[in-house]
Amino acid sequence: MRTEISARKVKGEFLHQVEELSGQSVWACYQCGCCSSGCPIAEEMDLLPNQVIRYVQLGMEEELLASKTIWLCVSCFQCFARCPRGIDISKIMDALRQMAMAGGVDRFGPGEIPSAELARAPQQALVTVVRKLGA
Amino acid sequence: MKRIGVFVCGCGINIAKTVDVKKVVEEIGHYPGVVYATDYQYMCSDPGQKMIQEAIEREHLDGIIVAACSPTLHEFTFRRASEAVGLNPYQCEIANIREQCSWVHQDKEIATAKAIKITKSIIEKERLNDSLSPISVFMTRRALVIGGGIAGIQAALDIADSGYEVILVEKEPSIGGHMAQLSETFPTLDCSQCILTPKMVEISHHPKIKLLAYSEVVNVGGYVGNFNVKILKKPRYVKEDLCNNCGECFKVCPVVVPNEFERGLGSRYAIYIPFPQAVPSICTIDADACLGLFPLACNKCKEVCEPNAVDYDMKPEIIEETVGAIVVATGYDLLPSEELKEYGNGRNPDIIDGLHFERLLSASGPTQGVIRRPSDGKVPKEVVFVQCAGSRDPEKHLPYCSKFCCMYTAKHALLYKHRVPDGQPYIFYIDVRTAGKGYEEFYHRVSEQEGVVYLRGKVSKIFQDGDGLMVWGVDTLTGKKVEITADMVVLATGAVPAEGSKKLFANLKLACDENGFLSEAHPKLRPVESLTPGFFLAGAAQGPRDIPETVAQAGGAASKVIGMFSQEMLLHDPIVAVVDENLCSGCKICISACPYDAREFDEEKNIVRVNELLCEGCGACVAACPSGATQQQNITDDQIREMVKVVLGE
Amino acid sequence: MFEPKIVCFLCKWCTYAGADLAGTSRLEYAPNGVNIRIMCSSRVDPEHILWAFDRGADGVFVGGCHPGDCHYQDGNYKTLRRIELFQRVLKQFGLENGRLRLEWVSAAEGRKFAQLMDEFTEQIRALGPIKLGSRKGGQDGGSTKKEETS
Amino acid sequence: MKLPYYPGCTLKDRTSQLETTALACAEKLDVQLEEMPNWTCCGGVYPVSETKIVNLVAPFRILKEVQEAGDDKLVTICDFCYNVLKRTNLIIREDSVKRTRLNLFLSDDDRRWAASGRRVGEGQEYDGGVKVLHYLEMLRDELGFEAVAAAVSKPLEDLKIAPYYGCNLLRPPLEMDLDDPEDPRIMEDFLGSMGAQVVEFPYRIECCGSFLSLSSPQIARRLCHTILESARKNGADAIMLSCPMCFYNLEQKQSEFARHFPGFRPMPVFFFSQLLALALGLDPASLGFERNFADPVPLLKEKHLV
Ligand SMILES: Cc1cc2nc3c(=O)[nH]c(=O)nc-3n(C[C@H](O)[C@H](O)[C@H](O)COP(=O)(O)OP(=O)(O)OC[C@H]3O[C@@H](n4cnc5c(N)ncnc54)[C@H](O)[C@@H]3O)c2cc1C
Ligand SMILES: Cc1cc2nc3c(=O)[nH]c(=O)nc-3n(C[C@H](O)[C@H](O)[C@H](O)COP(=O)(O)OP(=O)(O)OC[C@H]3O[C@@H](n4cnc5c(N)ncnc54)[C@H](O)[C@@H]3O)c2cc1C
Ligand code: SF4
Ligand code: SF4
Ligand code: SF4
Numbered sequence A: 001m002r003t004e005i006s007a008r009k010v011k012g013e014f015l016h017q018v019e020e021l022s023g024q025s026v027w028a029c030y031q032c033g034c035c036s037s038g039c040p041i042a043e044e045m046d047l048l049p050n051q052v053i054r055y056v057q058l059g060m061e062e063e064l065l066a067s068k069t070i071w072l073c074v075s076c077f078q079c080f081a082r083c084p085r086g087i088d089i090s091k092i093m094d095a096l097r098q099m100a101m102a103g104g105v106d107r108f109g110p111g112e113i114p115s116a117e118l119a120r121a122p123q124q125a126l127v128t129v130v131r132k133l134g135a
Numbered sequence B: 001m002k003r004i005g006v007f008v009c010g011c012g013i014n015i016a017k018t019v020d021v022k023k024v025v026e027e028i029g030h031y032p033g034v035v036y037a038t039d040y041q042y043m044c045s046d047p048g049q050k051m052i053q054e055a056i057e058r059e060h061l062d063g064i065i066v067a068a069c070s071p072t073l074h075e076f077t078f079r080r081a082s083e084a085v086g087l088n089p090y091q092c093e094i095a096n097i098r099e100q101c102s103w104v105h106q107d108k109e110i111a112t113a114k115a116i117k118i119t120k121s122i123i124e125k126e127r128l129n130d131s132l133s134p135i136s137v138f139m140t141r142r143a144l145v146i147g148g149g150i151a152g153i154q155a156a157l158d159i160a161d162s163g164y165e166v167i168l169v170e171k172e173p174s175i176g177g178h179m180a181q182l183s184e185t186f187p188t189l190d191c192s193q194c195i196l197t198p199k200m201v202e203i204s205h206h207p208k209i210k211l212l213a214y215s216e217v218v219n220v221g222g223y224v225g226n227f228n229v230k231i232l233k234k235p236r237y238v239k240e241d242l243c244n245n246c247g248e249c250f251k252v253c254p255v256v257v258p259n260e261f262e263r264g265l266g267s268r269y270a271i272y273i274p275f276p277q278a279v280p281s282i283c284t285i286d287a288d289a290c291l292g293l294f295p296l297a298c299n300k301c302k303e304v305c306e307p308n309a310v311d312y313d314m315k316p317e318i319i320e321e322t323v324g325a326i327v328v329a330t331g332y333d334l335l336p337s338e339e340l341k342e343y344g345n346g347r348n349p350d351i352i353d354g355l356h357f358e359r360l361l362s363a364s365g366p367t368q369g370v371i372r373r374p375s376d377g378k379v380p381k382e383v384v385f386v387q388c389a390g391s392r393d394p395e396k397h398l399p400y401c402s403k404f405c406c407m408y409t410a411k412h413a414l415l416y417k418h419r420v421p422d423g424q425p426y427i428f429y430i431d432v433r434t435a436g437k438g439y440e441e442f443y444h445r446v447s448e449q450e451g452v453v454y455l456r457g458k459v460s461k462i463f464q465d466g467d468g469l470m471v472w473g474v475d476t477l478t479g480k481k482v483e484i485t486a487d488m489v490v491l492a493t494g495a496v497p498a499e500g501s502k503k504l505f506a507n508l509k510l511a512c513d514e515n516g517f518l519s520e521a522h523p524k525l526r527p528v529e530s531l532t533p534g535f536f537l538a539g540a541a542q543g544p545r546d547i548p549e550t551v552a553q554a555g556g557a558a559s560k561v562i563g564m565f566s567q568e569m570l571l572h573d574p575i576v577a578v579v580d581e582n583l584c585s586g587c588k589i590c591i592s593a594c595p596y597d598a599r600e601f602d603e604e605k606n607i608v609r610v611n612e613l614l615c616e617g618c619g620a621c622v623a624a625c626p627s628g629a630t631q632q633q634n635i636t637d638d639q640i641r642e643m644v645k646v647v648l649g650e
Numbered sequence C: 001m002f003e004p005k006i007v008c009f010l011c012k013w014c015t016y017a018g019a020d021l022a023g024t025s026r027l028e029y030a031p032n033g034v035n036i037r038i039m040c041s042s043r044v045d046p047e048h049i050l051w052a053f054d055r056g057a058d059g060v061f062v063g064g065c066h067p068g069d070c071h072y073q074d075g076n077y078k079t080l081r082r083i084e085l086f087q088r089v090l091k092q093f094g095l096e097n098g099r100l101r102l103e104w105v106s107a108a109e110g111r112k113f114a115q116l117m118d119e120f121t122e123q124i125r126a127l128g129p130i131k132l133g134s135r136k137g138g139q140d141g142g143s144t145k146k147e148e149t150s
Numbered sequence D: 001m002k003l004p005y006y007p008g009c010t011l012k013d014r015t016s017q018l019e020t021t022a023l024a025c026a027e028k029l030d031v032q033l034e035e036m037p038n039w040t041c042c043g044g045v046y047p048v049s050e051t052k053i054v055n056l057v058a059p060f061r062i063l064k065e066v067q068e069a070g071d072d073k074l075v076t077i078c079d080f081c082y083n084v085l086k087r088t089n090l091i092i093r094e095d096s097v098k099r100t101r102l103n104l105f106l107s108d109d110d111r112r113w114a115a116s117g118r119r120v121g122e123g124q125e126y127d128g129g130v131k132v133l134h135y136l137e138m139l140r141d142e143l144g145f146e147a148v149a150a151a152v153s154k155p156l157e158d159l160k161i162a163p164y165y166g167c168n169l170l171r172p173p174l175e176m177d178l179d180d181p182e183d184p185r186i187m188e189d190f191l192g193s194m195g196a197q198v199v200e201f202p203y204r205i206e207c208c209g210s211f212l213s214l215s216s217p218q219i220a221r222r223l224c225h226t227i228l229e230s231a232r233k234n235g236a237d238a239i240m241l242s243c244p245m246c247f248y249n250l251e252q253k254q255s256e257f258a259r260h261f262p263g264f265r266p267m268p269v270f271f272f273s274q275l276l277a278l279a280l281g282l283d284p285a286s287l288g289f290e291r292n293f294a295d296p297v298p299l300l301k302e303k304h305l306v
């Protein structure tokens, strides 16, 4: 199926919301791909970080909110540190997670942490994973 | 009181249709000072002009107003006509009743009233006009060219070939610039040295060119037509006229240091010629490397120098020259690799930049054109080229596109493939920019026939991994993060203004853009002129550009200089600012208002003076002057006040 | 109907040329403004504006080149600063800021010039003639582009 | 030198060895780190969402208390706390809207506290004036690595250590502004001041996988394995780091590595403070090595450091 592109999508509410939540200017991205080449997780992602930005630019909301990528980004800021346009991609990932969760996806709860881990993982890891991936 | 004549044009019906021309004549005819008023159908036609001229003579007019079309169109026409019959051209003014009245209004009554107001306001202006003549300036018909790259060389030759003298100043021991370092040049792959060397030699032989290599411009005073230039000639410690480039001294010099010309990949002695084809072809002693000039520690070169050219006592010399025009052609440098921390921080010998690679490719280079990687001399079999290294990165490095790196990278990959047929080149790119004649075709050749693999994506990181270099990239077209283990990496590092140019441009008071490249007077219509009169721009000093564009621009700059020199006198519009010495309080407020440094403070009299050759007549100083001491010729405050009055119907 | 009197100071390189273009394009606009050609908008001395108001102008228009396009490097920036400062002075005289307007019009913007003339005329018409009473503490009338951007 | 100190929750529990050694070293170096009273959790991650300002309240309150106590610096040890506090501080300093909102938020909060009889805030605006320092930064900028070097009694001479930075200490670079994000020196210089041999390896600034060790453990494992192997390949005896999360992923989780990566050999991992304690001559038995999976003691014995 062809993907529809229209003013409704590229100037749509979705893009607006992502920009609002993340504080990032999505159209600053010129798709150099540097974020993806340095991302430590990229090989596990179904959409590369630069593709995430591109999908946002084109208003491809459904595809994005269904992607694995947004749950894999660990906010290591490597992409941000090297992005020639100064885009904090982790903020965009966070915004997308937030939107996905608002849409009812509850990706990760404390219940999903194996008890062995619960017993020894640092508090900080527990707090972080829940705040990043849980509602 | 001045005797003023007014000539109202109907422009066929262009004006007459909406403006009652007769009524204008009638009203104006009674206006104080107007001794003659008439109308005519086509004022700019021959009969029209003749009519004006006759009236000027017959009525002994001291000033005329032509109420017609915009002054942009025919001011020149009518001023010339006035001048022909002895009326000072600055006593002829235009009232714009067509573009700004008859063509934009419909109501005849209103338009006529407005035309009358416009005409009266111009009469008021004219009443107070002085007779002026263009300021003519004596001009020195000699040019200074700063920078001896291909831009400076071309400009110097073009000017000199037209018969004017040229002084060419180059800071390095030899002219040639970066083009001398290149191997073969895109898109035709002609040998850079082969096309450049004859021009360099021509410079050295040209009777009209005085070459001052190993020199720098330290100060420029004066103004267009008459610049006083101070040039520092650095001591070579070798007499230019005696050294015959026999090379005996190299054989005995005990000091070996990296050769800058080879970008450190080759070496030279403390007494050296940077490259065999250098012009002037004479030695230079690198005082920092030499075992000791003060006190003398070695003396070996002097001992063997047959013509006795070595002169350890040579001193820096200041040379003063007067020139009429200056071409600035100081070129570019590459962004130092140390700035590219994620790409090896300039510390890995096998991560090199484009100019290093040119030297490796060059038959006269340190490896005689055999591609060997610097660390161990191995012929690299997998080579990664990284485009936009530092360019197009407003966050961390250079915001702009360096323009020639897409093409030189394509060239590099191709030449590499020719030298190492079983090697594999890869090029990481964001976009491939090939806007030039034959460039796209060249790119196709490289990507299609030469087996160069283009990968679309920006490299994130390069590091030593065991024996190889790990390059982390992405291919956004497949959507895959990729890595390549390379034997050598070539960074297409971005171009920056030549080292030291910031200081030089500040010294010359030349405007630069935010990246430090020279600003042109107008990006489209005056691309080879600086905003400062008398300065012309050539080559990469204005922004990264390749050789064809550089040569074209250098020719353009040269022809501007020649055009200026071919005039009898430099003429300057006389509507400059003037200062009434009695009113000026010496507060200096105007000095900072002037964009051209045309105002200088007279310490003795405690007043400000205008250098009318520098003044461009913007009037900013007049508005700034709190005491009314400074006025602009023929647009004085009095004139404006009177015009305002009339406009408002008094 | 109140017909405002407007004095326009136009820089030779941009706005005056823009006004010429409006003419060559035969764009009709309000006739209330009369143009005075100067070399650069930076030639405008606040005093000139005062004269105009003093002599009965209801509005003053200053036109210059767009920022970055000034024929004299940065004259229009000087103008911008001066006019901004001067707006405050005008206020003290009891004149509404809307009576003085600074605009950038390029040589290609004939249409913009025509529109501005109409717009400015209407703006002044709305403000009405300068009342003596308004010379002290008169309220702010009309907004200028400048105000919006600053 | 006396400085307020913010421990954060992890240091009080799962990685208390980091705190105890850091505090012991501070004492040796004549730096009095005074744990701030009433500290709360900083939130663990800097809330990157622009809209959820409420998540900034916790770190904001911490910083405000520092200022109210009359201090202008705050030392942290955990990289995550450092990241959260430093970035929060910056946003307070630079974003006046957020600053005002947070201050308003806390003025309500003060009233609540007053009602509970615990403590009344002065109601004074917090303006971001506190300088947030990482312990390493404190050593570098406040004390100076020369002073550290001078205090070293047992130089770590033969120890080949690969310093590992991870993500939160250096990035985002403009906000953290601790060191060059691509070529940091602070850990290297720190190691140098203790006489250790620094092993630079390409993965020192690559992420360890962070919290993915809980949600997608196989990914974090792969990343950590690569990091450890790279350090080993470059000749390191051990890794030094500063973050409890990295420690968990790179050290504690080594227990599972042999199962997934045949032939894997454990590699000792130190907190920077443990190495400092060694160099300053503190009792090796008190440094918490028993908590490590990869026992560093044999290595230290071999190098005659215990
Ligand atoms: C790796 C690489 C490969 C390239 N390959 C090609 C190619 O194949 N084809 C092509 O068309 N273009 C190529 N180019 C571009 C080409 O180098 C430039 O177009 C050209 O050199 C510009 O000439 P220029 O005279 O303006 O500057 P430069 O060559 O930089 O010359 C400037 C001169 O001014 C001198 N100078 C600087 N400052 C001062 C001062 N203050 N006082 C006195 N003298 C001063 C310098 O010493 C130098 O001699 C390549 C560029 C690079 C980096
Ligand atoms: C859509 C478009 C947009 C553009 N936008 C820009 C832009 O924004 N900025 C920019 O810098 N450039 C732009 N350009 C490019 C710009 O148009 C050209 O650079 C410029 O017009 C070239 O000028 P020229 O005088 O060489 O050629 P032309 O403009 O083509 O002029 C050639 C003249 O020669 C005449 N002529 C042709 N043959 C003969 C003959 N046998 N005898 C006598 N006369 C002849 C023609 O009638 C014509 O008047 C644009 C081009 C296009 C197509
Ligand atoms: S690095 Fe930045 S500009 Fe490049 S693709 Fe990623 S987000 Fe876009
Ligand atoms: S912040 Fe997320 S997207 Fe960016 S490099 Fe780290 S994991 Fe990848
Ligand atoms: S002078 Fe101007 S207005 Fe008069 S006929 Fe000529 S073009 Fe028309």
Ligand code: SF4
Pocket: B238, B242, B243, B244, B245, B246, B247, B248, B249, B250, B282, B283, B304, B305, B306, B307, B308, B309, B310
């Ligand atoms: S300096 Fe003397 S020895 Fe050396 S090349 Fe020149 S002439 Fe020969």
Ligand code: SF4
Pocket: B252, B253, B254, B255, B269, B270, B271, B285, B286, B289, B290, B291, B292, B298, B299, B300, B301, B302
């Ligand atoms: S005097 Fe200097 S330049 Fe001459 S041979 Fe000795 S070291 Fe070389």
Ligand code: SF4
Pocket: B387, B388, B389, B391, B392, B400, B401, B402, B403, B404, B405, B406, B407, B431, B432, B433, B492, B494
């Ligand atoms: S010319 Fe090509 S390689 Fe160079 S900066 Fe521009 S796009 Fe990048």
Ligand code: SF4
Pocket: B576, B577, B593, B594, B595, B596, B597, B598, B599, B610, B614, B615, B616, B617, B618, B619, B620, B621, B622, B632
């Ligand atoms: S008119 Fe303009 S250029 Fe001339 S002196 Fe005054 S400010 Fe300078």
Ligand code: SF4
Pocket: B579, B583, B584, B585, B586, B587, B588, B589, B590, B591, B607, B608, B624, B625, B626, B627, B628, B629, B630
């Ligand atoms: S501003 Fe006027 S009074 Fe002051 S120095 Fe300049 S000319 Fe003289």
